[in-house]
Amino acid sequence: MITTALLVLGGLFLPGLSPSASAAEDLASKEELYTGKEYREAFQNPQDDPSRPNVLLIGDSISNAYTVDVRKKLHGQADVFRIPGNGKNSAYGLANLNKWLSMKPGKWDVIHFNWGLWDLCYRNPESKVQGYRDKVHGTITATPEEFRSNLEKIVARLKKTDATLIWCTITPVPEGEAGRKLGDDLKYNRIAEEIMRANDIQINDLHAHALLALPEIKIKEGDVHFTKEGSRYLAGKVASEIAQVISKKKETQP
Template sequence: MIRRHDMLWVAIGLSALLCVSACVQAQSASRPEVTEWTWEVRPDQVDQKLPNVLLVGDSITRNYFPEVQQELKGRANVYLFAASTSLGDPRLDRQLKDFAALEGVTFNVVHFNNGMHGWAYSEKEYAASFPGYVATLRQIAVGAHLIWASTTPVKKASTPGPSNERIEARNAEALQVMTHESIAVDDQYGLMVRHPGFYMDDVHFKPEGSSLQGKQVVGAIEKYLK
């Protein structure tokens, strides 16, 4: 026979479990932007003798991708996965795994940053999601050299974001993970903060700015090419 005292503790336990479940679901829920997109690019012809390089990022990455592709022509097969999906959004993990499964190649180097979106997520949520993001990259590119690119500064802040204050906070959180994981760093923030004349709008850069970024990306990648 179940006593009233026992039933009370069962009720409290169930209530606590439901509360925890609801909190986890809230933290892992997607918070889409007005416009959502993905952009995937692969080589026209894959040279099986060359190493495979993957750039992961957003529109900033998409803009310097052509420079990287051109600079590494004949030295690497260069792939791109760019998306508006940000850290904190559970879709990013699925999208990266689906992309890797579709390509079916072994990536030797992964250069990554998904920092210019997801401003509905707090810096705390962003930081909490970073270790899982790195784990997914290691899963889709087993044994690959990872290179993290810091998020670039913006010309003008907007609400709820981006702003350079928030970008710097996120870069600092990410850098702690990179240090702990012994992952190489490509300081794109430090590069572009020195070139305020290269903005095309409040966030993106003119072709000469993207070209400058691409050359630094290549410098970070080529030391790992065999």
């Protein structure tokens, strides 16, 4: 049985994409997954095909939005899974990591992960903006020091899986974002890069890839999210990174 698997982490919230954990555990058949309505649902996970690598995507709404297209681009090459719901911030990820790693099929050989957009977001309970975002009077979710500490612990745990790890950089923060400051995406990406370099972890620069197509692919001014075409564009980069890892693993298998 081939046990190669990939875990993709990273994400924000998109309306309508918050099924319960139990629902996400229900595995869809290949027919449902690739031809039916469920194919369009990011949280409908495939049955484990022993002949193919397994890919698990974990993350926020950015990864939620590109999951289905990654699944489609890797159809026939890998079974693409993802966590139930939103990966949120690094503290939430650290608290839930063991549970996510134990999801079916439970064996991950390649992990592609991301956090950051939630971490660097300022929130204020008095704010009237969606998500209580407020970069003027709000409190940051995770300071750079907290982000570093959480990410170091996450990496240490992920390394215990013996998986090939791929870090996905934080996508751009646009001008006018209500709860996020310009340049913080770069600051937090630098922190993450230091950790990944120190641990010999591959980096997928989705930030740079997104910049090549902005502003055309942004969903609206001041929003970190992307259009459907934009998410499909990001999916191409993610799927390409995963496919390269799968190819290299096949070359080294006896």
